[in-house]
Amino acid sequence: MAGQAGADACADCEADLHGRFCHLCGHDSRPPPRRLRDLADDLLDNVFSFTTALPVTLKSILLTPGAVPRAHMDGDRSRFLSPVKLYVTASLIFFLFMGMTGVVMLQVRIEKTGDPWVRIANDEIFAGGFQGLPYWLQRPTAETPDPEILAALEAASHQQEGADDFDRSSVTVLREFIQDPASVNGEIATWMPRALWLLMPLYALLLWPLYARGRLLIEHVIFSLWAHSLMFILLVLGAIWNFLGVGHGLLLALVLYQVWITRGLRGYYGSSWKGAVLKGAALNLAYLFLLWLPLIIAFAMWQASEHVPLSYWFEE
Incomplete structure:
Protein backbone atom coordinates (compact mmCIF):
# COMPACT_ATOMS: atom_id res chain seq x y z
CA MET A 1 0.00 0.00 0.00
CA ALA A 2 1.40 3.40 -0.93
CA GLY A 3 2.55 5.55 1.97
CA GLN A 4 3.57 9.14 2.39
CA ALA A 5 6.58 10.19 0.30
CA GLY A 6 9.71 10.44 2.48
CA ALA A 7 13.27 9.30 2.84
CA ASP A 8 12.20 5.62 2.72
CA ALA A 9 9.60 6.04 -0.02
CA CYS A 10 9.90 5.12 -3.70
CA ALA A 11 10.75 8.15 -5.81
CA ASP A 12 8.41 6.91 -8.59
CA CYS A 13 5.25 5.64 -6.90
CA GLU A 14 5.82 6.80 -3.27
CA ALA A 15 5.31 3.31 -1.88
CA ASP A 16 7.17 2.40 1.33
CA LEU A 17 10.51 0.80 0.59
CA HIS A 18 11.53 -2.50 2.20
CA GLY A 19 14.91 -2.82 0.61
CA ARG A 20 16.74 -1.45 -2.41
CA PHE A 21 14.01 -2.13 -5.01
CA CYS A 22 10.38 -1.02 -4.80
CA HIS A 23 8.04 -4.03 -4.39
CA LEU A 24 5.31 -2.25 -6.43
CA CYS A 25 7.08 -0.77 -9.46
CA GLY A 26 10.57 -2.21 -9.26
CA HIS A 27 12.30 1.17 -9.13
CA ASP A 28 15.94 1.04 -7.99
CA SER A 29 16.35 3.43 -5.06
CA ARG A 30 20.10 3.82 -5.60
CA PRO A 31 21.17 6.46 -8.14
CA PRO A 32 23.06 5.06 -11.13
CA PRO A 33 26.85 5.46 -10.92
CA ARG A 34 28.26 8.50 -12.70
CA ARG A 35 30.83 7.76 -15.38
CA LEU A 36 33.41 9.99 -17.03
CA ARG A 37 31.39 9.64 -20.23
CA ASP A 38 28.35 11.10 -18.43
CA LEU A 39 30.32 14.21 -17.50
CA ALA A 40 31.51 14.54 -21.09
CA ASP A 41 27.92 14.24 -22.32
CA ASP A 42 26.85 16.95 -19.87
CA LEU A 43 29.57 19.24 -21.17
CA LEU A 44 28.70 18.67 -24.80
CA ASP A 45 24.92 18.56 -24.53
CA ASN A 46 24.03 20.91 -21.69
CA LEU A 106 50.04 39.42 -36.17
CA GLN A 107 53.77 39.56 -36.64
CA VAL A 108 55.84 42.10 -38.54
CA ARG A 109 58.94 40.90 -40.34
CA ILE A 110 61.51 43.59 -41.03
CA GLU A 111 63.47 43.62 -44.30
CA LYS A 112 66.43 45.88 -45.05
CA THR A 113 66.18 47.94 -48.23
CA GLY A 114 69.30 50.10 -47.78
CA ASP A 115 71.24 51.73 -44.96
CA PRO A 116 68.85 51.78 -41.97
CA TRP A 117 68.28 55.08 -40.16
CA VAL A 118 65.76 56.37 -37.63
CA ARG A 119 65.32 59.86 -36.19
CA ILE A 120 62.71 61.89 -34.35
CA ALA A 121 61.70 65.42 -35.36
CA ASN A 122 58.70 67.56 -34.44
CA ASP A 123 57.12 64.70 -32.45
CA GLU A 124 57.24 62.43 -35.49
CA ILE A 125 59.35 59.34 -36.11
CA PHE A 126 61.07 59.12 -39.50
CA ALA A 127 62.88 56.05 -40.79
CA GLY A 128 64.37 54.59 -43.96
CA GLY A 129 66.49 51.75 -45.25
CA PHE A 130 64.09 49.07 -44.04
CA GLN A 131 60.44 48.12 -44.20
CA GLY A 132 58.03 46.11 -42.12
CA LEU A 133 55.85 43.45 -43.70
CA PRO A 134 52.84 42.27 -41.66
CA TYR A 135 52.04 38.58 -41.55
CA TRP A 136 48.64 37.54 -40.27
CA LEU A 137 47.39 34.21 -38.95
CA GLN A 138 50.73 32.43 -39.24
CA ARG A 139 53.20 30.74 -36.92
CA PRO A 140 55.95 33.00 -35.53
CA THR A 141 59.00 33.45 -37.69
CA ALA A 142 62.40 32.19 -36.57
CA GLU A 143 64.31 34.84 -38.53
CA THR A 144 66.92 36.92 -36.64
CA PRO A 145 66.39 40.70 -36.95
CA ASP A 146 69.08 42.63 -38.81
CA PRO A 147 71.57 44.15 -36.29
CA GLU A 148 71.90 47.36 -38.33
CA ILE A 149 68.16 48.02 -38.02
CA LEU A 150 68.28 47.37 -34.28
CA ALA A 151 71.28 49.68 -33.94
CA ALA A 152 69.46 52.51 -35.75
CA LEU A 153 66.46 52.10 -33.46
CA GLU A 154 68.67 51.94 -30.39
CA ALA A 155 70.35 55.21 -31.35
CA ALA A 156 66.95 56.89 -31.90
CA SER A 157 65.71 55.69 -28.51
CA HIS A 158 68.47 57.77 -26.90
CA GLN A 159 68.06 60.84 -29.13
CA GLN A 160 67.73 64.00 -27.07
CA GLU A 161 67.31 66.87 -29.53
CA GLY A 162 63.78 67.15 -30.96
CA ALA A 163 62.46 64.16 -28.98
CA ASP A 164 60.66 63.70 -25.69
CA ASP A 165 60.18 60.65 -23.48
CA PHE A 166 57.08 59.49 -25.32
CA ASP A 167 58.84 59.63 -28.71
CA ARG A 168 61.80 57.66 -27.41
CA SER A 169 59.54 55.12 -25.70
CA SER A 170 57.67 54.59 -28.99
CA VAL A 171 60.97 53.74 -30.69
CA THR A 172 61.83 51.39 -27.82
CA VAL A 173 58.53 49.56 -28.27
CA LEU A 174 59.20 49.30 -32.01
CA ARG A 175 62.65 47.87 -31.36
CA GLU A 176 61.27 45.27 -28.94
CA PHE A 177 58.57 44.40 -31.44
CA ILE A 178 61.20 43.79 -34.12
CA GLN A 179 63.23 41.61 -31.76
CA ASP A 180 60.15 39.50 -31.04
CA PRO A 181 57.56 40.02 -33.81
CA ALA A 182 54.95 37.90 -32.01
Whole structure:
Protein backbone atom coordinates (compact mmCIF):
# COMPACT_ATOMS: atom_id res chain seq x y z
CA MET A 1 0.00 0.00 0.00
CA ALA A 2 1.40 3.40 -0.93
CA GLY A 3 2.55 5.55 1.97
CA GLN A 4 3.57 9.14 2.39
CA ALA A 5 6.58 10.19 0.30
CA GLY A 6 9.71 10.44 2.48
CA ALA A 7 13.27 9.30 2.84
CA ASP A 8 12.20 5.62 2.72
CA ALA A 9 9.60 6.04 -0.02
CA CYS A 10 9.90 5.12 -3.70
CA ALA A 11 10.75 8.15 -5.81
CA ASP A 12 8.41 6.91 -8.59
CA CYS A 13 5.25 5.64 -6.90
CA GLU A 14 5.82 6.80 -3.27
CA ALA A 15 5.31 3.31 -1.88
CA ASP A 16 7.17 2.40 1.33
CA LEU A 17 10.51 0.80 0.59
CA HIS A 18 11.53 -2.50 2.20
CA GLY A 19 14.91 -2.82 0.61
CA ARG A 20 16.74 -1.45 -2.41
CA PHE A 21 14.01 -2.13 -5.01
CA CYS A 22 10.38 -1.02 -4.80
CA HIS A 23 8.04 -4.03 -4.39
CA LEU A 24 5.31 -2.25 -6.43
CA CYS A 25 7.08 -0.77 -9.46
CA GLY A 26 10.57 -2.21 -9.26
CA HIS A 27 12.30 1.17 -9.13
CA ASP A 28 15.94 1.04 -7.99
CA SER A 29 16.35 3.43 -5.06
CA ARG A 30 20.10 3.82 -5.60
CA PRO A 31 21.17 6.46 -8.14
CA PRO A 32 23.06 5.06 -11.13
CA PRO A 33 26.85 5.46 -10.92
CA ARG A 34 28.26 8.50 -12.70
CA ARG A 35 30.83 7.76 -15.38
CA LEU A 36 33.41 9.99 -17.03
CA ARG A 37 31.39 9.64 -20.23
CA ASP A 38 28.35 11.10 -18.43
CA LEU A 39 30.32 14.21 -17.50
CA ALA A 40 31.51 14.54 -21.09
CA ASP A 41 27.92 14.24 -22.32
CA ASP A 42 26.85 16.95 -19.87
CA LEU A 43 29.57 19.24 -21.17
CA LEU A 44 28.70 18.67 -24.80
CA ASP A 45 24.92 18.56 -24.53
CA ASN A 46 24.03 20.91 -21.69
CA VAL A 47 26.77 23.52 -21.97
CA PHE A 48 27.52 23.74 -25.68
CA SER A 49 24.90 21.46 -27.24
CA PHE A 50 27.60 20.18 -29.58
CA THR A 51 26.01 16.81 -30.28
CA THR A 52 23.02 18.17 -32.17
CA ALA A 53 22.87 21.95 -32.37
CA LEU A 54 26.46 22.84 -33.29
CA PRO A 55 26.76 20.90 -36.58
CA VAL A 56 23.36 22.16 -37.72
CA THR A 57 24.26 25.73 -36.71
CA LEU A 58 27.62 25.71 -38.53
CA LYS A 59 26.05 24.17 -41.63
CA SER A 60 23.35 26.82 -41.71
CA ILE A 61 25.87 29.64 -41.15
CA LEU A 62 27.90 28.48 -44.15
CA LEU A 63 25.05 27.54 -46.49
CA THR A 64 22.11 29.77 -45.53
CA PRO A 65 23.45 32.96 -43.89
CA GLY A 66 20.74 34.85 -42.06
CA ALA A 67 18.76 31.74 -41.14
CA VAL A 68 20.45 31.31 -37.75
CA PRO A 69 19.92 34.88 -36.45
CA ARG A 70 16.42 34.87 -37.98
CA ALA A 71 15.58 31.70 -36.02
CA HIS A 72 16.97 33.32 -32.87
CA MET A 73 14.76 36.34 -33.43
CA ASP A 74 11.71 34.15 -34.03
CA GLY A 75 12.33 32.30 -30.75
CA ASP A 76 13.26 28.96 -32.35
CA ARG A 77 15.65 27.40 -29.81
CA SER A 78 15.22 23.80 -30.93
CA ARG A 79 17.64 23.69 -33.88
CA PHE A 80 20.46 26.16 -33.35
CA LEU A 81 22.77 27.31 -30.60
CA SER A 82 21.48 30.38 -28.79
CA PRO A 83 23.11 33.71 -29.79
CA VAL A 84 25.37 33.92 -26.72
CA LYS A 85 26.28 30.21 -26.87
CA LEU A 86 27.10 30.59 -30.54
CA TYR A 87 29.46 33.50 -29.87
CA VAL A 88 31.12 31.83 -26.86
CA THR A 89 31.54 28.57 -28.81
CA ALA A 90 32.99 30.28 -31.90
CA SER A 91 35.45 32.35 -29.84
CA LEU A 92 36.46 29.26 -27.85
CA ILE A 93 37.12 27.31 -31.05
CA PHE A 94 39.21 30.22 -32.37
CA PHE A 95 41.41 30.66 -29.29
CA LEU A 96 41.83 26.89 -28.78
CA PHE A 97 42.87 26.57 -32.42
CA MET A 98 45.38 29.42 -32.06
CA GLY A 99 46.84 27.94 -28.88
CA MET A 100 47.11 24.38 -30.18
CA THR A 101 48.64 25.29 -33.55
CA GLY A 102 50.91 28.13 -32.39
CA VAL A 103 49.34 30.55 -34.87
CA VAL A 104 49.48 34.24 -33.90
CA MET A 105 47.26 37.04 -35.13
CA LEU A 106 50.04 39.42 -36.17
CA GLN A 107 53.77 39.56 -36.64
CA VAL A 108 55.84 42.10 -38.54
CA ARG A 109 58.94 40.90 -40.34
CA ILE A 110 61.51 43.59 -41.03
CA GLU A 111 63.47 43.62 -44.30
CA LYS A 112 66.43 45.88 -45.05
CA THR A 113 66.18 47.94 -48.23
CA GLY A 114 69.30 50.10 -47.78
CA ASP A 115 71.24 51.73 -44.96
CA PRO A 116 68.85 51.78 -41.97
CA TRP A 117 68.28 55.08 -40.16
CA VAL A 118 65.76 56.37 -37.63
CA ARG A 119 65.32 59.86 -36.19
CA ILE A 120 62.71 61.89 -34.35
CA ALA A 121 61.70 65.42 -35.36
CA ASN A 122 58.70 67.56 -34.44
CA ASP A 123 57.12 64.70 -32.45
CA GLU A 124 57.24 62.43 -35.49
CA ILE A 125 59.35 59.34 -36.11
CA PHE A 126 61.07 59.12 -39.50
CA ALA A 127 62.88 56.05 -40.79
CA GLY A 128 64.37 54.59 -43.96
CA GLY A 129 66.49 51.75 -45.25
CA PHE A 130 64.09 49.07 -44.04
CA GLN A 131 60.44 48.12 -44.20
CA GLY A 132 58.03 46.11 -42.12
CA LEU A 133 55.85 43.45 -43.70
CA PRO A 134 52.84 42.27 -41.66
CA TYR A 135 52.04 38.58 -41.55
CA TRP A 136 48.64 37.54 -40.27
CA LEU A 137 47.39 34.21 -38.95
CA GLN A 138 50.73 32.43 -39.24
CA ARG A 139 53.20 30.74 -36.92
CA PRO A 140 55.95 33.00 -35.53
CA THR A 141 59.00 33.45 -37.69
CA ALA A 142 62.40 32.19 -36.57
CA GLU A 143 64.31 34.84 -38.53
CA THR A 144 66.92 36.92 -36.64
CA PRO A 145 66.39 40.70 -36.95
CA ASP A 146 69.08 42.63 -38.81
CA PRO A 147 71.57 44.15 -36.29
CA GLU A 148 71.90 47.36 -38.33
CA ILE A 149 68.16 48.02 -38.02
CA LEU A 150 68.28 47.37 -34.28
CA ALA A 151 71.28 49.68 -33.94
CA ALA A 152 69.46 52.51 -35.75
CA LEU A 153 66.46 52.10 -33.46
CA GLU A 154 68.67 51.94 -30.39
CA ALA A 155 70.35 55.21 -31.35
CA ALA A 156 66.95 56.89 -31.90
CA SER A 157 65.71 55.69 -28.51
CA HIS A 158 68.47 57.77 -26.90
CA GLN A 159 68.06 60.84 -29.13
CA GLN A 160 67.73 64.00 -27.07
CA GLU A 161 67.31 66.87 -29.53
CA GLY A 162 63.78 67.15 -30.96
CA ALA A 163 62.46 64.16 -28.98
CA ASP A 164 60.66 63.70 -25.69
CA ASP A 165 60.18 60.65 -23.48
CA PHE A 166 57.08 59.49 -25.32
CA ASP A 167 58.84 59.63 -28.71
CA ARG A 168 61.80 57.66 -27.41
CA SER A 169 59.54 55.12 -25.70
CA SER A 170 57.67 54.59 -28.99
CA VAL A 171 60.97 53.74 -30.69
CA THR A 172 61.83 51.39 -27.82
CA VAL A 173 58.53 49.56 -28.27
CA LEU A 174 59.20 49.30 -32.01
CA ARG A 175 62.65 47.87 -31.36
CA GLU A 176 61.27 45.27 -28.94
CA PHE A 177 58.57 44.40 -31.44
CA ILE A 178 61.20 43.79 -34.12
CA GLN A 179 63.23 41.61 -31.76
CA ASP A 180 60.15 39.50 -31.04
CA PRO A 181 57.56 40.02 -33.81
CA ALA A 182 54.95 37.90 -32.01
CA SER A 183 55.34 39.55 -28.59
CA VAL A 184 52.30 41.81 -28.97
CA ASN A 185 50.02 38.81 -29.42
CA GLY A 186 50.00 38.13 -25.70
CA GLU A 187 48.31 41.48 -25.14
CA ILE A 188 46.03 40.92 -28.15
CA ALA A 189 44.88 37.57 -26.77
CA THR A 190 44.23 39.19 -23.39
CA TRP A 191 42.36 42.28 -24.55
CA MET A 192 40.66 41.17 -27.76
CA PRO A 193 37.92 39.08 -26.07
CA ARG A 194 37.20 41.94 -23.64
CA ALA A 195 37.12 44.54 -26.38
CA LEU A 196 34.70 42.48 -28.46
CA TRP A 197 32.13 42.39 -25.65
CA LEU A 198 32.17 46.19 -25.84
CA LEU A 199 32.24 46.36 -29.63
CA MET A 200 29.34 43.99 -30.21
CA PRO A 201 26.65 46.33 -28.83
CA LEU A 202 28.33 49.24 -30.65
CA TYR A 203 28.14 47.18 -33.85
CA ALA A 204 24.41 46.79 -33.17
CA LEU A 205 24.10 50.56 -32.82
CA LEU A 206 25.74 50.94 -36.25
CA LEU A 207 23.02 48.67 -37.65
CA TRP A 208 20.24 50.74 -36.12
CA PRO A 209 20.29 53.67 -38.59
CA LEU A 210 20.61 51.24 -41.52
CA TYR A 211 17.56 49.19 -40.46
CA ALA A 212 15.78 51.48 -37.99
CA ARG A 213 12.27 51.29 -39.37
CA GLY A 214 10.11 48.97 -37.29
CA ARG A 215 13.12 47.30 -35.65
CA LEU A 216 14.06 46.82 -32.02
CA LEU A 217 17.63 47.11 -30.76
CA ILE A 218 17.59 43.48 -29.63
CA GLU A 219 17.23 42.42 -33.27
CA HIS A 220 20.49 44.19 -34.11
CA VAL A 221 22.21 42.71 -31.04
CA ILE A 222 21.28 39.21 -32.22
CA PHE A 223 22.71 39.90 -35.66
CA SER A 224 25.85 41.39 -34.07
CA LEU A 225 26.44 38.20 -32.07
CA TRP A 226 26.02 36.15 -35.24
CA ALA A 227 28.37 38.43 -37.23
CA HIS A 228 31.17 38.23 -34.65
CA SER A 229 30.76 34.45 -34.38
CA LEU A 230 31.10 34.27 -38.16
CA MET A 231 34.32 36.29 -38.01
CA PHE A 232 35.93 33.83 -35.57
CA ILE A 233 34.99 30.89 -37.80
CA LEU A 234 36.39 32.56 -40.93
CA LEU A 235 39.64 33.50 -39.17
CA VAL A 236 40.17 29.83 -38.42
CA LEU A 237 39.54 29.02 -42.08
CA GLY A 238 42.02 31.74 -43.07
CA ALA A 239 44.70 30.25 -40.81
CA ILE A 240 44.08 26.78 -42.27
CA TRP A 241 44.40 28.34 -45.74
CA ASN A 242 47.84 29.64 -44.72
CA PHE A 243 48.79 26.15 -43.52
CA LEU A 244 48.17 24.89 -47.04
CA GLY A 245 50.88 27.27 -48.25
CA VAL A 246 48.61 29.49 -50.32
CA GLY A 247 48.97 32.57 -48.09
CA HIS A 248 46.77 35.67 -47.77
CA GLY A 249 44.55 33.86 -45.26
CA LEU A 250 43.39 37.09 -43.60
CA LEU A 251 42.43 38.59 -46.96
CA LEU A 252 40.45 35.45 -47.76
CA ALA A 253 38.69 35.64 -44.38
CA LEU A 254 37.80 39.31 -44.86
CA VAL A 255 36.47 38.77 -48.39
CA LEU A 256 34.38 35.81 -47.29
CA TYR A 257 33.18 37.82 -44.30
CA GLN A 258 31.96 40.63 -46.55
CA VAL A 259 30.18 38.13 -48.81
CA TRP A 260 28.55 36.29 -45.90
CA ILE A 261 27.57 39.52 -44.11
CA THR A 262 25.86 40.68 -47.32
CA ARG A 263 23.98 37.39 -47.58
CA GLY A 264 23.21 37.49 -43.86
CA LEU A 265 21.75 41.01 -44.05
CA ARG A 266 19.56 39.98 -46.95
CA GLY A 267 18.35 36.81 -45.20
CA TYR A 268 17.85 38.39 -41.78
CA TYR A 269 16.42 41.80 -42.64
CA GLY A 270 14.83 40.90 -45.97
CA SER A 271 16.96 43.43 -47.89
CA SER A 272 17.27 43.51 -51.64
CA TRP A 273 20.63 42.44 -53.04
CA LYS A 274 21.51 46.06 -53.83
CA GLY A 275 20.54 47.25 -50.36
CA ALA A 276 22.42 44.40 -48.66
CA VAL A 277 25.60 45.10 -50.67
CA LEU A 278 25.56 48.84 -50.01
CA LYS A 279 24.55 48.60 -46.38
CA GLY A 280 26.98 45.76 -45.73
CA ALA A 281 29.86 47.79 -47.15
CA ALA A 282 28.83 50.89 -45.17
CA LEU A 283 28.46 48.84 -41.99
CA ASN A 284 31.91 47.27 -42.17
CA LEU A 285 33.65 50.52 -43.18
CA ALA A 286 32.04 52.30 -40.23
CA TYR A 287 32.95 49.41 -37.95
CA LEU A 288 36.58 49.54 -39.08
CA PHE A 289 37.16 53.30 -39.05
CA LEU A 290 34.85 54.42 -36.25
CA LEU A 291 35.45 51.58 -33.80
CA TRP A 292 38.45 49.40 -34.59
CA LEU A 293 40.88 52.07 -35.82
CA PRO A 294 40.55 54.30 -32.70
CA LEU A 295 40.88 51.17 -30.56
CA ILE A 296 44.08 50.11 -32.35
CA ILE A 297 45.56 53.60 -32.02
CA ALA A 298 44.68 53.69 -28.31
CA PHE A 299 46.24 50.24 -27.85
CA ALA A 300 49.49 51.33 -29.57
CA MET A 301 49.69 54.50 -27.49
CA TRP A 302 49.05 52.53 -24.32
CA GLN A 303 51.87 50.12 -25.19
CA ALA A 304 54.23 53.05 -25.75
CA SER A 305 53.10 54.85 -22.58
CA GLU A 306 54.12 51.88 -20.44
CA HIS A 307 57.77 52.74 -21.25
CA VAL A 308 57.42 56.44 -20.44
CA PRO A 309 58.86 57.68 -17.11
CA LEU A 310 56.21 58.78 -14.62
CA SER A 311 57.76 62.27 -14.52
CA TYR A 312 56.73 62.80 -18.16
CA TRP A 313 53.04 62.93 -17.23
CA PHE A 314 53.55 65.47 -14.46
CA GLU A 315 55.76 67.99 -16.24
CA GLU A 316 54.51 71.56 -16.14
